[in-house]
Each structure stands twice: as structure tokens, then as C-alpha cells.
Amino acid sequence: MKTWQYLLAGLATLAAASALTMGPVRLPNNNGYINITLGASPDNSLLECVYHLEGEEVATRVSWEHWDGGETKGRYDWYASLPNQASGALRSVVNMDREDGSLEFLDLNYDLSGEYSCSVTLSSGEEQVAARWEVPVVDSVSHLSLLHRSLSDCLYTSNYSTLAMYPEPVVRAGLYSEEMGGFYKEVLGSQWLVDTHTNGSVTYSYSGISFELNAETPVDISFYVMVGVMKRDGNYIPISSTLDKHIILHQLGCQEPRVAAYQHIDYHRDTITCRGEHRETEATVTCKKGYHADGDVEAVMISCNEVTRTWMLEDGQPAKREDLGCVIDGAPSTASVSTALLAAALVLQRFLLP
Ligand SMILES: *[C@@H]1O[C@H](CO)[C@@H](O)[C@H](O)[C@H]1NC(C)=O
Ligand SMILES: *[C@@H]1O[C@H](CO)[C@@H](O)[C@H](O)[C@H]1NC(C)=O
Numbered sequence: 495m496k497t498w499q500y501l502l503a504g505l506a507t508l509a510a511a512s513a514l515t516m517g518p519v520r521l522p523n524n525n526g527y528i529n530i531t532l533g534a535s536p537d538n539s540l541l542e543c544v545y546h547l548e549g550e551e552v553a554t555r556v557s558w559e560h561w562d563g564g565e566t567k568g569r570y571d572w573y574a575s576l577p578n579q580a581s582g583a584l585r586s587v588v589n590m591d592r593e594d595g596s597l598e599f600l601d602l603n604y605d606l607s608g609e610y611s612c613s614v615t616l617s618s619g620e621e622q623v624a625a626r627w628e629v630p631v632v633d634s635v636s637h638l639s640l641l642h643r644s645l646s647d648c649l650y651t652s653n654y655s656t657l658a659m660y661p662e663p664v665v666r667a668g669l670y671s672e673e674m675g676g677f678y679k680e681v682l683g684s685q686w687l688v689d690t691h692t693n694g695s696v697t698y699s700y701s702g703i704s705f706e707l708n709a710e711t712p713v714d715i716s717f718y719v720m721v722g723v724m725k726r727d728g729n730y731i732p733i734s735s736t737l738d739k740h741i742i743l744h745q746l747g748c749q750e751p752r753v754a755a756y757q758h759i760d761y762h763r764d765t766i767t768c769r770g771e772h773r774e775t776e777a778t779v780t781c782k783k784g785y786h787a788d789g790d791v792e793a794v795m796i797s798c799n800e801v802t803r804t805w806m807l808e809d810g811q812p813a814k815r816e817d818l819g820c821v822i823d824g825a826p827s828t829a830s831v832s833t834a835l836l837a838a839a840l841v842l843q844r845f846l847l848p
């Protein structure tokens with residue numbers, strides 16, 4: 495073919511497309527599925543065949559096909575000049591009295607899940623078909639209250655159950671940390687029980703699964719349950735999620751205090767958390783046996799500020815190792831040593847600091 499022939503072929507296609515343009519099939523409010531719990535209504539169970547006419551043309555027929563797993567399960571034909579016809583799975587569930595070619599279900603059941611395509615025929619005889627579109631029929635209500643959990647001995651133990659759902663859900667539950675990029679420890683696939691009901695709906699549950707909280711547990715850890723439905727095209731539809739937030743936030747404390755080798759720490763009050771941190775703590779730092787205070791201060795009191803998670807002195811200042819200087823017993827006190835010795839002692843002390 496010569497170039498001008500290609501051009502003409504292209505123009506012919508454009509001309510044909512402009513008489514009737516088809517959009518994809520759509521549900522009301524940009525919904526991605528039909529919610530069976532809401533019941534049939536034009537706000538929930540109405541499939542629209544989107545098309546746009548040019549000029550004088552009118553649509554004389556709109557035909558719907560329902561597919562499931564590559565097989566046609568039902569059909570609905572709307573005619574501008576009535577009567578309309580429905581067959582297969584669409585018989586007796588479709589509103590036959592609509593004046594447009596939309597497919598409205600008056601009765602919902604699981605078998606209506608699947609793919610739908612529509613085609614429009616014009617008075618000129620021209621016909622266009624919209625691509626098939628998947629319409630899941632989902633039976634599930636939010637079940638936020640079905641997570642039961644307890645935290646004791648640094649074990650987070652929980653039970654969870656979905657309600658009866660259709661189609662089979664995709665479920666995930668476990669310790670979750672945004673900092674760590676998602677699920678940190680998870681309920682295994684084999685730990686979920688699957689109960690299939692006679693009408694085809696299923697219940698997913700687990701009980702008594704424990705996770706240990708320890709020094710490696712991220713600070714932002716939560717327990718997260720995600721329930722959704724996967725469309726055949728791989729798109730995930732979230733249905734319910736439950737987040738037990740920051741389960742060890744009330745348990746955070748200060749890390750092990752870093753005392754110098756010549757210092758000794760005595761705890762008067764102390765609680766060690768699951769992450770091995772100190773809270774509700776009060777302690778005294780003194781010079782270790784064989785050392786004595788290098789100055790007037792013989793001991794410093796420190797406590798953990800649980801908001802900033804840092805060690806503080808009694809006066810509210812941050813505690814540092816050099817707040818208490820100690821020297822070896824028997825060594826001359828710094829007041830009497832020569833300048834050279836004092837410099838050496840300072841160097842030694844700096845050596846021991848962080
Ligand atoms: C369906 O609608 C019910 C009632 O409004 C609602 O509780 C439920 O979460 C909805 N389910 C889905 C899957 O959207
Ligand atoms: C989980 O369920 C078991 C029995 O099924 C019950 O004994 C236990 O107390 C439940 N645990 C929680 C945290 O609710």
C-alpha cells in the first residue's frame with residue numbers, strides 16, 4: 495500500500511468511531527463492585543453502558559452479556575421498540591421496564607458476580623461493543639469489633655474472625671510497623687481456619703495466636719488486620735481493616751544508661767519493659783569501689799523521662815557521664831597535683847566519655 499492509502503484507511507476509522515463512541519461499562523458513584531448487603535437499588539446495582547452518539551443517530555438496541563470464567567451465563571437485550579428480553583442468569587433479576595439500555599438488578603445473588611460487556615446498535619446498523627468489565631458482587635459488612643486481644647508477659651495474643659463473606663477474602667493479620675515497611679510478623683496462611691458455608695460464602699478466623707514483643711520490636715509497632723477481595727485483574731478491594739495502634743507505646747522507657755567504668759548505679763525503683771528499657775525508674779550513680787568523687791558531688795540521682803525517653807538529673811537537666819567525676823583511691827586529689835598531672839587526668843577522663 496502507498497502512504498495515501500494508509501491515510502485514507504485511518505480517516506475512515508476515525509469517521510466510523512465518531513458516529514458512536516463507547517466508554518467502559520460502569521457502576522453508580524464509580525463503585526468497583528456491587529454490595530449485596532445494601533440490597534438492589536439504582537444506587538448500587540445498576541450497570542450503565544456508556545456510549546456517545548453523534549448527529550441524528552439513535553440507538554435501537556443495547557445488548558448485555560454476563561460472563562463467568564470465559565463462559566456466557568446470561569444475556570439481556572434492550573430494544574428501543576420493546577419488548578426487552580433476558581435469559582440465563584439474568585432472567586427474572588433484571589428490571590425489564592427501563593427506558594434506557596442500562597442493566598438494573600432487582601434481586602441480588604452471588605451468581606451475578608463476573609464480567610459484563612455491552613454492545614450498542616444504531617439505526618444505521620452500526621454496532622460497537624464495550625470491553626468486558628469485571629463486576630464483583632461482594633457480601634461483607636465491616637467487622638471492626640471482631641479482634642479480641644490481650645497483652646501479658648510480653649506476648650500479644652489475639653483472636654479474629656470475619657463474618658461470612660463472598661467472594662473468598664484475602665486476609666492478613668500481624669504485627670505491623672510503618673518504619674519497617676509493613677507487616678513485621680504475620681499470622682501464617684496455615685493458621686487461618688476457613689469455614690465454607692452451603693451458600694458459597696466463607697468465614698476466615700484464627701484464635702490464640704501470640705507474638706512476642708522484645709528488644710527488636712520496632713517502637714511504632716501496631717497490630718493490623720486487613721480484609722479485602724482480589725479482583726481477577728489483580729486489583730485489591732479493601733473491605734475492613736482493624737488497627738490496634740501503638741501497642742507498646744505506653745511501655746516505652748529509657749535505654750540502659752551508659753555509665754563510665756568507674757561509676758556504679760543503684761536502682762531504687764525500676765520497671766523493665768518488653769523492649770528491655772527502664773521506666774518508672776529512679777537511680778543513684780556513685781563512684782565504684784576503689785574510686786572516690788573528684789569534687790563535692792558524691793552521688794547523682796537520675797530518673798527516666800518517659801516522654802523524651804532520656805535520663806534526667808534532679809534539676810531537670812539531661813544526665814551526662816561527666817556529671818560525676820571519680821578518681822582512683824590513693825591518688826592525690828586533683829587540687830594538689832601539678833598542672834601536668836591534671837592535664838593527664840583530664841585526657842584520661844575525656845577518653846572514657848562517649
Ligand atoms: C455494604 O454495605 C453495608 C451497609 O451499608 C456496609 O456495612 C458494608 O461495609 C458494605 N460492604 C462493603 C464490602 O462495602
Ligand atoms: C480467644 O478464644 C479463646 C477460645 O476460643 C478464649 O479462651 C480466649 O480467651 C480468647 N482470647 C482473647 C484474647 O480474647
Ligand SMILES: *[C@@H]1O[C@H](CO)[C@@H](O)[C@H](O)[C@H]1NC(C)=O
Pocket residue numbers: 530604633658691692693694695
Ligand atoms: C450465606 O450464608 C451465610 C452463613 O450462613 C449468611 O450469613 C449469609 O447471609 C448468606 N448469604 C446469602 C446471600 O444468602
